[in-house]
Amino acid sequence: MSTGITMASMSRYAILGCGSVGHAVAEELVSKGKDVEILDRDEGRVEALRDQDLDANVADIRDESVVDEVADCDVVLILSSDVEANAAAVGNIRDRGGDHFIVARASDPVSADELTELGADVVINPSTVIANSALRALETGELEFKARNLAEVIDDTDDRMAILVHRSPDPDSIASAAALRDIATSRDVEADIIYEGEIGHQENRAFVNLLGIDLVSRDEVDISDYDTVALVDYAKGGEPATERIDILVDHYEHESDDLDTRFEDIRSNISATSTILTKYIQELDLNLSQEVATALLYGIRAETLDFKRETTPADLTAAAYLYPFADHDTLEQVESPSMSPETLDVLAEAIRNREVSGSHLVSNAGFIRDRDALAQAAQHLLNLEGITTTAVFAIADDTIYLAARSKDIRMNIGKVLDDAFGEMGEAKGHSTDAAVEIPLGIFTGIETTEDNRETLLQLTEEAVRKKLFDAMGVDSSGESNGS
Template identity: 45%
Template sequence: MPAAETLRDLLSEGTALTIVCHNNPDPDCLASALALGRIAAAAGVDERRILYSGEISHQQNRAFVNLLDVDLESLDPEAVRDRADGSLLAFVDHGVPGANNRVPEGTPVDVVIDHHPHESIDARFVDHREDAGATATILTEYVRDLDVEIDATLATALLFAIRRETLGFLRGATSAEYAAAAFLHERSDGDLLRQLVSPAVSGATADAIATAIENRSIRGSALLSNVGRTNERDALPQAADYLATLEGVETAVVFGIVEDAIQLSARSTDSRVHAGDALDEAFGDAGSAGGHREMAGGEIPLGIFADDAADGEKLGSLVETVVTARLADASGWRKRRARRERARSETSAR
């Protein structure tokens, strides 16, 4: 039986569907949740809700929720774990309880649809495609294959999500993304799409990006930048996107302290560096980290690096020292830098 039909049949067994987004959800996660909700409605599931935890602070994410009128609720971990019989639980754009979400570890999951790397996923229905450029691509296929009614709002949401996740079809895009975009294009709202692409940027976000640019440290083809303490979590991936475009830079990692955790965002075009593996190797034992070859992120509890008494410049300095050392060890940048320095020395000697 085709995967889309298998998913529909499973959904039709439930009396309700809870769709959990990952922490601080982005357009790919939100659009996928919207599409899965539409599929569930078509399958006869009357009660549907989309839950999230963290913040929606990136200006594009806020515009996405507001312009598309996405109905979101805060996640209550215990309520999700202890949900009523017949209530199905679905993850989109993430796959494991407790990893980039606040769902208690070991909670049974019914549906997982994702394109991020995972070692193991346990659910009744799993569509895990690491080669897909976006989770929204997979949901677009389901909507099309099941002939689910798609209005301009959903089409625009999915199209924008695919565009954003692949950086305008320049990062990780496959023929499936182009096929999905072709299907969605004629059904989407062009004016709404333009508003989502170019939302207003807050002054605080611009300041955080400026700090990342000012504090950049380039080591060979790798760039590291510490923005210090900030409330603008989503400025980190924006800064990483920009800094990765600098001449000579193949890998950029931006990190900072947000509330009680260290947030990291990495971008890489270096074929020798898998950004997700590098962050996981560096910080997997201390928090949650990982992602794709070209883009990755991480969140590490601040207590791992400093005692509660540390603050201000002392804390910032300690975080930078530990993060930089771990990244260098995990990625092999230190070894490659040493080889380059030896080569330059030998050339000078000759």
């Protein structure tokens, strides 16, 4: 095959077989000032091409003499509808030592493989190209239709819109809500981003503070005061805290399938809700503020672990669009926040109480106030040598909170938590990142009091470890503290 040739250096082209596909390619190349030579065995077609001032000559592309005809060409496009003739042309060129860049037309996967084996650099199948083009047109049309519907629902708002995110929201939730608020603002509709729980993770706090994203606590508002209610990236937080939902945008399917919405866009084939909102920003042709661009880019990066987890082409193209508009100095500050004393205490406790079976680590962080610290502890412990899966649990407010991380491609940690605790709690997450909440009383069967908290912690620790190791399919009999 050809080597050392760049597209910039390709100045002379040969088209072998000039039916409808070849003709379209020839016209496009000529319009770009390229030097194109056409060979086709149909004399009438050649005459017609000459009438269009194209350099066309009669030749059977199967003949070995064609190799001499294209000797001075850098690129040879073999585009006949006769796949056998195309194969013969590729073979002749390569057998004669031709170092051309060859693009050949196939009719199906089998002929594509044959042409590649013969030496074609690029193989195209017009049917596949047309199908892909049709799908892209369909996606574009669908997005345009959905964007119009979203705008109509927002426009129906008389006074104010509520944008609800899941409990203790993460960057993807916050960024998506900020983008939807920008869309509403562009249509002269005021909106509040409403959250429950806490913004506990220090990166999340830095994210909100540095980008100046205003959030309103659920305790401070009455949802019934809002004309329009939107749920954005909410599924991870369980069932919605309101019966009225006008707008629903998420990259997770919701457990309830009977939600009555006026607008809904759920795409489980995309890894971040920020990606979905970026597409709407583009489709509605909004002027993207630096703050929202930075938020959306960070939301995508956080949700995909910097494009290392379940990243889709849509996530990458959205990130590429956002990149020039984002404030990268702010991103660096968000990604390097100071660690709170409590987070450090939780991490220290998790390190001290760790037990390891093979490459799997489980640890108990005791009683905590900041449950977001568990996720950070699980992530930090994943950096220990020889560890591929971590799970850190603790007790807060009569609830067992557990965060898990995994880089073991054989394990889906979200499924592990669901198998272990799905009947008594609610597990959410990905194959590499998951969490579960379990009411403490349900788990132990003992009513929680101040006097028995330590006893419950011990019982919980034993039961959680066993269930986790069993669900992971590893032998916990040889456990150690990893030292």
